Amino acid sequence: MSKIHVTTKVNGDEVEYLCEPRETLLDCLRDHLDLTGAKEGCGTGDCGACSVTMDGRLVCSCLVLGAEAQGKEIATIEGMAEDGALHPLQRKFIEHAALQCGICTPGILVAAKSLLEKNPDPTETEMRYWLAGNLCRCTGYDKIIRAVMDAAAEMREAS
Amino acid sequence: MALDGPKQDFKYIGTRPERPDGWDKVTGKARFGADFSMPGMLHGAILRSPHAHAKIIKIDATKALALKGVKAVVTRADFPEGLEGEDWNIQENVMAGEKALYDGHAVAAVAATSQLIARDALKLIEVEYEVLPHVTDVDKAMAEDAPVIREGAADYSVPEGMHPNVVRYMESGRGDLEKGFAEADLVIEESFTTEAAHQGYIEPHACVANLGADGKGDLWCCTQGHWFVRQMCTAVLGLEATQLRVTPSEIGGGFGGKTTVFIDPVALALSRKAGRPVKLVMSRSEVLRATGPTASASMDIKMGMTKEGKITAASGTFRMQGGAFPGAPVDVTTMLAFANYDIEHVHHVGYDVMTNRPKQAAYRAPGAPMGAFATESVLDELCRGLGLDPIETRLKNAVKEGTPATFGPKFPPVGLIETLEEARAHPNYSVKLGPNQGRGVASGYWMNWGGETSASVAIGDDGSVQVSIGTVDIGGSRASMALMAAEAFGIPYENVRVSIADTGSLGINEPTHGSRATFASGLAIIEASREATRKLCQRAADKWGIDADAVTWEDGCAKPSGPNAGEFDPLTIAEIAAEMGSTGGPISGHHESTPDGFGGSFGTHVVDVEVDPETGRTTILRYLVVQDAGKAIHPAYVEGQFQGGAVQGIGWTLNEEYIYGEDGRLQNPIFLDYRVPVASDLPMIDTVIVEVPNPGHPYGVRGVGETGITPPLPAIANAVRDAIGVRMKKLPLTPPRVLAAIKARD
Structure with a gap:
């Protein structure tokens, strides 16, 4: 079967790759573009470790085909820190010890950023439901929620 | 080892600096198991049995090998014969021999130029099975008519006349049960069951293997213990230990489940056969079907108590299945079931039983939570029956220094009483409850572990310090290691760098398991640092022309000490390091030991729940963890262990279970159906760190990782x-089960 040629934008850079029709966006990011920040935890859209945004919308990249990225704009964890400075969410995750093993961290950061773009002042409950699609097995979520709340407060103050 | 007793005054210990690997882990740069690749690398995939129990008649890979891009197929025929004991068990588990023993058991593997081709090739391998009767339930597996998993698997401990699926038997205790129960005002006897729960690490097992025909190999994998991986892989493949170098990746969770091997020997066998590196990554359903969940349990408990609240006697029978191999952690269950309490008359019986399920693997405090669920539930019923407060009653029976443990030796200093007192004083314990709400209390214990340990420190030419350890960082331990080195050298935390050495660069280290890393690697770092500071003092003494005994190390400097040392300006570590090439060469320190002064950690949890009478759904309203850390090196990561353990316990109690169909197949092998707790299920998890210093560690450290999963099962059930x-x-307390109980009550 012939491969599909895809041209897309990832973290602001125009990129192209050849993919099998069956390959997911996650496969393409990891195997063709060497962007291994998004992780495969389940492959069924249940864990959120592969979270990226496509045209600004939060998606599980394991549930998007690589071919679907044609002409789209993808944002991954690798694009979150800008000009050598961490995003406030990234800084607050380190400060609050909101990660233990760190495998879920890229997906949770991408998802949390997406939440704060839509709702800069979420309640704890809103935050917990927004992040319910991102599994963390280490932390019990306590420090994650605190880090997101703290980052949100800092970002509101700065804006 | 002679120790001066734990240090008390600290400059860096107990602070909360940012973890050294934080930047890598929030930017996606950290490389986990599946993030590694090599030039010329092939991709592997494993064919797994769809049957719970079946004889393998024939495997024909002709069509698979004919597929373009397929480079190798391996079966059990590609592994050496003649292994014994646990080596054979591991070999049999990673690749089935004559029989497939559970749904998901590996029967063949393929290496191909892409993962898609490898998966396509699996469908072309023809396996002829003869399906056999199966059993997946522990009680049914012990029944007379149960299918036999494997004749001759039982060891010497099993009395005659038991079913061949009973592979280990144990009995222990003291005193006179009859006398003890006669002294009681209330005796309660109940039976309990818990289901198997999976460790549920978010990172599936992954590795890249490169093994040559010359027997020399490299393996890059996510593991809790790379020397364990080396030992197991070389045994299973018939290689020489040091000819295989194992490098651990960052690890995406383990909780005990990554202390053994599942795919690594298969990847090595594929690589040897194909002559190229091979990458193997498990899917989530492979993880759930074919890696170790914990054991399931069936238990009978009898306890007696006086009306004043003194436990007079306790006995328990514990039946646990650990899959198609010996090894259910029932020895630990029997050891710890009543370990919280000072009980004169106590008796335990344990059965290790085989079933057609995956080989169990360690899961956080392996064996302890099941027993605690049963015994702490009965204790709660005794308190209710006698109208006693659960914390006061626990305080009345709690073990302390000098108490003979129910498993034998006398306790060294421990902190159970302190955790109970802190729990009683916490505001959560006096919040007024509303309708359909309840409060539960339970305590739990984990004895912790020392284990084989080797660590080195080396002084950089600018006076910064490189620490090399062999325990992987699974939850922020690099930060704790750097803090202990900073404290020992008296230099800023930021001047220490911690690396995890591969198996070719350091002596043997046991895995990050048994809550041992901060205790044992920390102890080794402190001792290695002391050796290095002695050398630094020697260099200063040589420069000053005085005796080394007249030099002391303080705040990162060598200083003259004592009346006759003379007057010299202190020499900083950077000043000594700058000259070390010309004053005697590189300066480093090393320590290796199997430290046995690991102090156990007690914890007490208080939980409030609300049960919806319409649906039977249980909501956690508030949750308190109080636990003894000995000394919290980095308190934020200690709290993290408490919170993570509690939430895993919440999952095990409320949602998580292995569900097998009549056909013996696992019915919930994805995260949608094997439901671990999500953020919206939970409140914040409150923590209190108790510090009763462990005399077996220079800074008083106790392991904290595992105790936290022991109290949640009974605490929530009590609530x-x-x-x-x-x-x-019966766990888990799923809404249908709770609803049925409410309906039966009414």
Whole structure:
């Protein structure tokens, strides 16, 4: 079967790759573009470790085909820190010890950023439901929620 | 080892600096198991049995090998014969021999130029099975008519006349049960069951293997213990230990489940056969079907108590299945079931039983939570029956320094009483409850572990310090290691760098397991640092022309000490390091030992729940963890261990279970159906760190990782009992089960 040629934008850079029709966006990011920040935890859209945004919308990249990225704009964890400075969410995750093993961290950061773009002042409950699609097995979520709340407060103050 | 007793005054210990690997882990740069690749690398895939129990008649890979891009197929025929004991068990588990022993058991593997081709090739391998009767339930597996998993698997401990699926038997205790129960005002006897729960690490097992025909190999994998991986892989493949170098990746969770091997020997066998590196990554359903969940349990408990609240006697029978191999952690269950309490008359019986399920693997405090669920539930019923407060009653029976443990030796200093007192004083314990709400209390214990340990420190030419350890960082331990080195050298935390050495660069280290890393690697770092500072003092003494005994190390400097040392300006570590090439060469320190002064950690949890009478759904309203850390090196990561353990316990109690169909196949092998707790299920998890210093560690450290999963099972069950008035004896407490109990009550 012939491969599909895809041209897309990832973290602001125009990129192209050849993919099998069956390959997911996650496969393409990891195997063709060497962007291994998004992780495969389940492959069924249940864990959120592969979270990226496509045209600004939060998606599980394991549930998007690589071919679907044609002409789209993808944002991954690798694009979150800008000009050598961490995003406030990234800084607050380190400060609050909101990660233990760190495998879920890229997906949770991408998802949390997406939440704060839509709702800069979420309640704890809103935050917990927004992040319910991102599994963390280490932390019990306590420090994650605190880090997101703290980052949100800092970002509101700065804006 | 002679120790001066734990240090008390600290400059860096107990602070909360940012973890050294934080930047890599929030930017996606950290490389986990599946993030590694090599030039010329092939991709592997494993064919797994769809049957719970079946004889393998024939495997024909002709069509698979004919597929373009397929480079190798391996079966059990590609592994050496003649292994014994646990080596054979591991070999049999990673690749089935004559029989497939559980749904998901590996029967063949393929290496191909892409993962898609490898997966396509699996469909072309023809396996002829003869399906056999199966059993997946522990009680049914012990029944007379149960299918036999494997004749001759039982060891010497099993009395005659038991079913061949009973592979280990144990009995221990002291005193006179009959006398003890006669002294009681209330005796309660109940039976309980718990289902298997999976460790549920978010990172599936992954590795890249490169093994040559010359027997020399490299393996890059996510593991809790790379020397364990080396030992197991070389044994299973018939290689020489040091000819295989194992490098651990960052690890995406383990909780005990990554202390053994599942795919690594298969990847090595594929690589040897194909002559190229091979990458193997498990899917989530492979993880759930074919890696170790914990054991399931069936238990009978009898306890007696006086009306004043003194436990007079306790006995328990514990039956646990650990899959198609010996090894259910029932020895630990029997050891710890009543370990919280000072009980004169106590007796335990344990059965290790085989079933057609995956080989169990360690899961956080392996064996302890099941026993605690049963015994702490009965204790709660005794308190209710006698109208006693659960914390006061626990305080009345709690072990302390000098108490003979129910498993034998006398306790060294321990902190159970302190955790109970802190729990009683916490505001959560006096919040007024509303309708359909209940409060539960339970305590738990984990004895912790020392284990084989080797660590080195080396001084950089600018006076910064490189620490090399062999325990992987699974939860922020690099930060704790750097803090201990900073404290020992008296230099800023930021001047220490911690690396995890591969198996070719350091002596043997046991895995990050048994809550041992901060205790044992920390102890080794402190001792290695002391050796290095002695050398630094020697260099200063040589420069000053005085005796080394007249030099002391303080705040990162060598200083003259004592009346006759003379007057010299202190020499900083950077000043000594700058000259070390010309004053005697590089300066480093090393320590290796199997430290046995690991102090156990007790914890007490208090949980409030609300049960919806319409649906039977249990909501956690508030949750308190109080636990003894000995000394919290980095308190934020200690709290993290408490919180993570509690939430895993919440999952095990409320949602998580292995569900097998009549056909013996696992029915919930994805995260949608094997439901671990999500953020919206939970409140914040409150923590209190108790510090009763461990005399076996220079800074007083106790391991903290595992204790936290032991109290949640009974604490939540006790809270549900308080809310609905019914004792739930079967985990998990799913809404249908709780609803049925409410309906039966009414």
